[in-house]
Amino acid sequence: MRMRVLLLGEETLLGQSLLSQAAAEDIVFLQVGGNEACQPAAIDGWLDDLAPDAVINLAHYHQQFQLVQASGEQLEVLRSFSERLIEACAQRDLLLCMLSNTRVFDGEKGTAYTEKDELTPIGEQGATQAALDDLLRQRCRRHLLLRFSWLLDASGDGLLGRLINQLQASQQVALAEEWRGNPTPVQDAARVILAAIKQLDCDSEVYGVYHYGSAEVSSWISLAMGLGQELRMLERLPQEPVIQPVAYSEQVAAQFEPQNAALNGRRLLHVFGIKPRAWRAGLSELLQPLAD
Template sequence: MRKRVLLLGHESLLGQSLVTQAAAEDIEFLLPGTPSDAWRPDAIDGWLDELAPDAVINLAHYHQQFQLVTADAEQMAAQRQFSERLIESCAQRDMLLCMLSNTRVFSGEKNTPYTEKDELTPVGAQGAVQAALDQLLVRRCKRHLLLRFSWLLDQSPDGLLMRLVNQLQASQRVALAEEWRGNPTPLADAARVLLAVIKQMDCDAELYGVYHYASVEASSWISLAKSLGQELLSLERLSEDPIIEPVNYADQPAAQFEPQNAALNGRRLLFAFGIKPRAWRAGLDDILQPPAA
């Protein structure tokens, strides 16, 4: 890869998957200092001046954006301050900046998958922070890429996927929200998409803008749980199929900070970059395997 790309958040699970896939293609990223001191806003200009990257990928707050149920005020303030400074610094240098977004920027009241043209109507405080950062990136950075994902599935113990796995393993009868829809996306697939986009930008394809990735196909939360149950049975991590009792989504805690409709339309990404969506079910087996020692 000709461009020098600074990767912030390489220690995150998504960052690790991205680095692994890039290494298989002999691609290396520039990495900042140790994670313990990595996300101070006042360190950003030093990294950009010292490392002189052509582009920046910001995964610094990946776990908070996609895996935490709720973030506290201090975490949200840290994400906002860091991201705002990064956006401003990249804008001043006319530097390509790639950031991630989630579906909390939408109300979930739409009946069809969300497109990049839909108005941002965020759910909850975290959604409001994300929407503000999305708008700032688009407004300030001419050379920007904003990749929006729905339900990202990784192996973090407190993450979206493992919370559901723990529910299924804890009881044979599980109450789950009905009519909660999204695009489950295994982490490796998200890394594949991110790497493919950056490689094309390396070829001077000036396809700046906002893009959605939608795995095949949109699913209800209950359908995801049933597929997980089958995988857990095959791995002998369940002894029998769990009984799932549908409950009203509006009565669930998730309704306060997650849109009921989290499904995305990914046609713009396909048409612009030629990146074909993958079926999320095909990636469940790998992501449920124990992490390598």
């Protein structure tokens, strides 16, 4: 890779997956270790010292995608760090890759969201994310904003971990039947980030906002059923769970997540040629630690 790419958030599960896939292609990213990586005051210093051509910001991946509700303090840390990073990259005309989520939409649309849809955020976290998305587009000429739906990783307190705990805690589980999105294993998200950065390294000025979701759009119940099958194969569930469908409005997630979290990734496919992979194929890899 010709560009010097700085990776922030290398310690996150998404960052680790990205590093692993990059290493398999002999691609090395610049890194900033320790607590300094999340300090807004340190940003100008390490941008000047390391002199990267591009920055991939995954520093707050867990708060953005895995927590039911980020605290006010966590949101302030996310906001202040991201705003300073955007301004610093804009001043140096650096390529800045950042992530976004579906909380920037209210979920009332009947079909999958595209990059042309107006941002209508839900909750405080959605409003914070939408403001950062707008700031990135306005300030950074060279920007890549990748928006994902349901990112699944192996964190115990994350989206997938909480669902596993539900299935293992009781034979009968109440789940929302009207909640739709794109389950996306973290390794698939890392694949997409790496593929996009490699093309931008070839001087392709295809900056902008892009959506990605693993194939196919699924209900939360369908995800739970597929997960249940995998857990049974690993002998982590004694029997098939009985799922009781309930209205989405009865779920805690309804306060913070859009009911329709489905994304249309056609633009990413047409511009970058990145094809979606089936989310079911990535479940076994995510659950492998349970079998070890």
